[in-house]
Amino acid sequence: MNLKKILLMSSLCLSMAYPTIAEGKTVNLKMSWWGGDARHKQTLEAIKLFEEKYPEIKVKPEYGGWQGWQEKVTTQIVGNTSPDVMQINWNWIDLFSRDGDGFYDLNKVKDILELDKNYSQELLDQCIVNGKLNALPVGVTGKVFYINKTTYEKAGLPVPTSFDEMIKSAKVIREKLGDDYYAFDTDAYGAILLMLYKLEQETGKPFIVDNKVAYTETEVIEAVRFYDNLVKEKVMPSLKVRAAAGFIPLDQHPGWIQGRYAGTYEWDSSAQKWQDALEAGQELVVAPYPQDFGTNKSGFNKVSMAYAIKKNTKHPEEAATLIHFLTSDPEAIKILGTSRGVPSNETAVAVLKENNQLTGLGFEANTVVKEFAGKGIHPLFEHKRLNTELRTIVENLGYEQKTVEETARDIINITNEFLAENN
Structure with missing residues (x-):
């Protein structure tokens, strides 16, 4: 399937899956991530584009450096003050959700996220606990x-x-x-x-x-x-x-x-x-x-990082729409580039290839990893x-x-x- 068809299907699926919000109402989401200045700048730009395309949803960003970030997230999760959408380390699933109930089950919003289209089951399996998909893999290393x-x-x-x-x-x-x-x-x-x-x-x-x-x-x-x-x-x-x-x-x-x-x-x-x-x-x-x-x-191999949704968020569909936008929207993909590594989302890979944003030894190595990845690690x-x-x-x-x-x-x-x- 060529890139144009992939992007057209992605756009159609997103419009069909998008949650209905009552006219005049606004949904407020919080999203958090860690990283360096480049990742912060690119993510903020992508969020701005998201709000322009979906004016009924407002996103409050929360970001910073890695130092002390896990401790901060731990406090938020324990106190039930965590953001609706969180960038997480893969092993945080085991840390915060050993029974599978620590994060929202993304299987409930699988149509919005287009799981079947964009991700291999082997990769998704690394984020499943007791049958519940706790997070969406952003990348694999x-x-x-x-x-x-x-x-x-x-x-x-x-x-x-x-x-x-x-x-x-x-x-x-x-x-x-x-x-x-x-x-x-x-x-x-x-x-x-x-x-x-x-x-x-x-x-x-x-x-x-x-x-x-x-x-x-x-x-x-x-x-x-x-x-x-x-x-x-x-x-x-x-x-x-x-x-x-x-x-x-x-x-x-x-x-x-x-x-x-x-x-x-x-x-x-x-x-x-x-x-x-x-x-x-x-x-x-x-x-x-x-x-x-x-x-x-x-x-x-292992999942390098992932997106998770707060287990008791009031807006799971809107949160899923934000994650899908950041991982699958062509313009957002171009803005974010490889700020979180080579994406695991197949649409994102196709877009970045077409835009000459995936080149060099690192991309070649990541491609080889995906082709010969074992069953992952505990x-x-x-x-x-x-x-x-x-x-x-x-x-x-x-x-x-x-x-x-x-x-x-x-x-x-x-x-x-x-x-x-x-x-």
């Missing part, structure tokens, strides 16, 4: 395989499309460029994600299902062994080797900057950061997702405590303090214990 094409070309190699190719490439790279060159690298957290990448591709299951690790001990052992073998085969440096430069982020590591560490598994949204960190003359590309382990899609997976404990487990393996088998058991036991304590 995920991990992709970045490869330093220049380094591979120096070794006479193409960009790898599988782990098998990467393992074979590593030997050639070392032989031609030096023993301090590696085909790939990641930190302890990235090592966990590589293990989960393999596990989900094999089984079709995410890491956590029904508040416990979804994999058998044997499956996790093989995943840990997969990562350990990448280190032993010198596809990637050991944690001890990479720590020689100090405990610094990979994009600041001399091995990455100079092209000696020729790949990583990182966020699509940080594409420019990884490219800019390289010394001049080096080209970073997005590699295809390896599919050595099965046919299941397994790219690590809201508690990125909890600071669990994150720290999983990193420590991998570091114990990397410094040869634990065996592959012990590491696998620790991953399962620590995760299950944490989930039991926090659910």
